[in-house]
Amino acid sequence: MLSVQDTNMPVTFTPELISKFADIVSRYPEGKQKSALLPILHLVQAEFGWVSVPAMDKVAEYLSIQPIEVYEVASFYTMYFLKPQGKYMLEVCRTGPCEIVGAGKIMNYIEQKLGVKEGDVTEDGLFSWRGVECLAACGFGPVLQISPEYTFYEKLTPESVDTLISDLKAKAKN
Amino acid sequence: MKVTIDGFPIEVEAGTTILNAARLIGGDIVPPAMCYYSKLEGTGGKCRTCLVQVSKGSEKDPRPMPKLVASCRTTVMDGMEVKNITSPEVIEARKGVVEMLLINHPLDCPVCDQAGECHLQDLGYEHGAAKTRYEFDRRTFEKIDIGDKIQLHMTRCILCYRCVFVADQITDHRIHGILNRGDHSEISTYIQKAVDNDFSGNVIDVCPVGALTDKTFRFKNRVWFTKPVEAHRECENPKCCGKVTLWYKGEDVIRVTARKDEYGEAEEFICNTCRFDKKKTSDWIIEGPRKVSHKSVISSNHYDTLKPLPVVKTNPVLKEANKEQFERETRL
Amino acid sequence: MGRKLLLEHINVPGINTFDVYRSKGGYAAVEKALKTLTPDEVVEEVKKSGLRGRGGAGFPTGMKWSFLAKPEGVARYLVCNADESEPGTFKDRFLMTYLPHLLIEGMIVASFALGAKTSYIYVRGEMMPQIRILEKAIAEAKAKGFLGKNILGTGYDLELYVQPGGGAYICGEETALLESLEGKRGNPRIKPPFPAIAGLYGCPTVVNNVESIAAVVPIINEGGDEYAKLGIGRSTGTKLISAGGNLKNPGVYEIDLGLPAEEFLYSDEYCGGIANGKRLKAVVAGGSSVPILPANLFLKTINNEARLMSYESLAYGGFVSGTMMGSGGFIAYDEDQCIVRNTWNFARFYHHESCGQCSPCREGTGWMEKVLHRLEYGHGKMSDMDLLVDVSKKIEGNTICPLGDAAAWPVASAIRHFRDEFEWHVTDAATAVTRNYGIAHYADPLNTVVA
Ligand SMILES: Cc1cc2nc3c(=O)[nH]c(=O)nc-3n(C[C@H](O)[C@H](O)[C@H](O)COP(=O)(O)O)c2cc1C
Ligand code: SF4
C-alpha cells in the first residue's frame, strides 16, 4: 500500500483559483474537461504547496470525474508532491550529461549544506531537495530548478549554491 | 478473409484479431493471453505473451512485419500468414516475456490460493525457463482488504489492467486504479476504501493470478480438491445472468464464480449477491459437473499434458528452440 | 559557415518580443501561407523540402501531414511536442526561450495546412518559465491579429494553447502525450490506430516536434525546393544540435546537415573540442537512446571514411558500428569518464521513466539497472555482460512503444564497444571503484581495432 499522507485539513478553493480553473477548462472542447487535470493540479500545488487527498477529491468533483482518476494521474507524474515539502524544493538534474560535469558533487554539497536527506524537509520548513532526471539544459550543467516557480540555475558551483540558498532564506523572511 | 496460423488456414470476418482467429482454430497454436479479455473492451497489448510473427502481411502486401506483434491487438488481413509456435523467434521472445513477468513474482505457488488456477503458473510451465536468472530482491507488498469480500495481494499482480477495465465497464464507478508508474505501479484504492458495488466481485474472476481473491473462500481449500458444478438461479439483478460455477467441498458450496471458458474467461459476468451471498445448494438449480479444460492443472493434478507439437519434433531448429519443453516432458 | 535558418536572429536584443521579431521579417510565412497559398500547397512545399521530423524518429514531415485523415465534420488537431526530456537534448527549450514567436509562427502555418482550428503546444511541466514565455508571446500575436478569429482577414480561425505536462519523459512519445493532454496517465497507446486517424479526443491529429514546426517557417518563406538544396542527400536543410558533456563550448548549434563530425566537434565555430585539453573517449550523437560510439568509430565510419552529421552517415554501419541522429542531443565524453557508470546512469533513467504498461520494459529496465549498478559498485560477475545483452534483446522490439528499444540500445551498444571496460570492472573490481579505466584504445586509429 502506498504511504499516503492523509490530512483532514479541509481545503477550500478561492474564487480566484476557481476562475483560473474555469479559464483552463475553456481551452478544450465540450465534455473534455478532464484535459484540465494536469494544469489544475499544478495550480493546486502552487497554492497549497502539495496535493493532498482532500484537494484531489475537490478537483475530481470540480471536473466531474472519479477521485481515483485524479490519484492515478497525480501519482504517475513526478512533479506532483503527494506529501508536504519545504517551501522551496531544489531539484538537481542527476542524469548522464549533468553527472559527467559534476551533478553528483552538487547534490552532496546541497545535502551537507541543508543537513537533510533527499526528500526530507529542513527543520525551518524552508527547504527540500531531490535529484531529478534531465531538465533539458544538458550543455549548461550542473543545473537545478526551484519549485514552486521553477526558476532555473545553470553551471552550478558550491559558491553559487551558497548564494542561492542565502537569497532564498532572505526572500522567505520578507 | 483468409489467414494461416502455423500452417492452419481459416476464414474469418474482417476486423478479427490474430488471437481470436487462432482461438477459432484452437489447440496448441493459440497464443497465451494474460491481459487480453474478449469481454472487456480495450484490453490487451500489455503483457506481450501473445506475441507472434507475421511472416506475410497480406495478399496485397506480402511483406513480413518487421517486429513481432501482439496477436490480441493486431487484426488479420486477407492472405496473412502468422507463425506462433513454429517460429523460434516467437518462442524465444515469449520465454523472455514469461521470465520478465516472473522476476518480481513470488515463487511461492505452493502456498498461493490461486495455485492450480493461476494463468501465470500455467504459462511458466508451458513457456518459461526452468530457473530464474534474477538475483535481486523481489518487489513485495502487504496484503490488503479492499472491502470485506475482496483481498488484494499486490505482490502477485502482473499489471494486466483487466480489473481496472472491469471496474470501468461492468461496475457503476471505479474506486481502484493503477497508481505510480513503471515497476512501482500498483493496483490500489490509494486511500483505504472499499471496492464494493453490485459487480465488483468480477475483478476476482478476471484476475489471471492470485492478486485479487475472494475473501469468503480463501484458505478453505486448494482448487484441485474441490468439485466444480454448473448451476444457475433466477437473479433479481437484471444485469446478472445468474449462471455460475459452484465449487463444492463435500456437501458445502465453498465458492461461487462465473463460468469460465477454455481460455479462463468468464462467459458472462455475475453480481455480488450470486457470488458472495448464495452459498447454499438450495439457492441454485444444479445443471451438472463442469467440463474442465485439458490444459488446466485441475484436470490432471499434475503437468504432464504439456507436450510439444509433432511439427516441432521434426524440425531441428524448432527442436532446439523448444528444448526446455522437451526436457520438461522427459522430466515429468 | 552554414546558413542559419532558425537561429539567424538569435542575438538580436528583444527578439523574444513580437515587435522586434516582426521587424526582422517575422510572421511573413503566415502572411504568405494564409494569403497566397492553399493548405494543400503548404503541405506540398513541406513535402518538397524533404524536412524530416526533428523529434527523434526522422519521419518525413510532409508525408506525415498528407496521411492526416480528413473526414467531414470532424475536428483535426495539431499538437506540438515540446516535452523535450531525452537526456542530451536541449534545443527545444532554447528555441522556446529565445525565439517563442518562431514556434508560434510555425504553429499557425502548420495548423492552416492541416485545417486545425485549435492547436496545443504540450510543454513539459518543468519548463514553467518557457510556458510563461509562450503564453505571453501567444497573447501578443493574438493582439496583433495573428491568432484568434479571422486571422489577417483571411477567414481562417485558430486558437493556440499551451498545455503543461506533469513530469514524465514518456509523454514525449506521441500517443502518451495525447493521453496526457486528455488528462490521463502517460501510457502510450497501442497502435494502430495511429494519431493521423484517431489521435486527440479520437480525432485525426498530427504531432510534431518544436524544431520541425519552426522549420516550416523558412520552408514557406524560401520555398521547399530552396530548403532542400541545403544539407546532403535525404538529410535536407539545417538541424539544431544541442551539444553537451565535456566540451569546450557546449551549446545549441544550427548546422547544415552533412557537416563533418570532426569539424563539428573540434572547430571553434561549434564545440571547440574537448574541455581542459583532454581527449575524446566516446560520443552519444543523438540523445541518450542512440547507440554510444567510441571516439574512433564516431569520427570515422567502419570504412574509414569521415563521419558526417547527417541521418545516413551517422546511421552508417547499422547497430554494429553506427548510431543515429535521433533528436540531435550530442554528448561528448572525455578520457576521464566511466562508460559503465554512464550506462548505469542511463539505465536508471529509463527504469525511472518506464510507464510500466508492458512487462518487458517495466521489469527489464529495472533488471538492467540493478545488474549495471552492481557492476559499477564492484560486485559484478563476468557473466553479467551476456546477461545484460540478453535482457536488452528480450526488451527490444517486444514492447508497446519505442521506450523499450531506447532503454535497450544504450546498454547493448556500450557492451558491444566497451566490453573490456566492463570486464575490467569485474576483474579489477577493487581498483574500478577507486579510479576509471581511462581512454584505452577507444581513440586509436580504426584499423587497429577492426583488424
Ligand atoms: C520514449 C520517447 C520519447 C520521446 N520524446 C520526444 C520528445 O521529447 N520530443 C519530441 O519531439 N519527440 C519525442 N519523441 C518522438 C515522438 O514520439 C514523435 O515521433 C515526434 O514528436 C514526432 O514529431 P516529428 O515528426 O516532428 O519529429 C519521443 C519518442 C519516444 C518513443
Ligand atoms: S490485480 Fe489481477 S486483474 Fe488487476 S491488474 Fe493485477 S493481475 Fe491484473
Ligand code: SF4
Ligand atoms: S515500452 Fe515501456 S514506456 Fe513504452 S508502453 Fe511499454 S512499459 Fe510503457
Ligand code: FES
Ligand atoms: S542531463 Fe541534466 S539537464 Fe540534461
Ligand code: FES
Ligand atoms: S494478451 Fe496480448 S499482449 Fe497481453
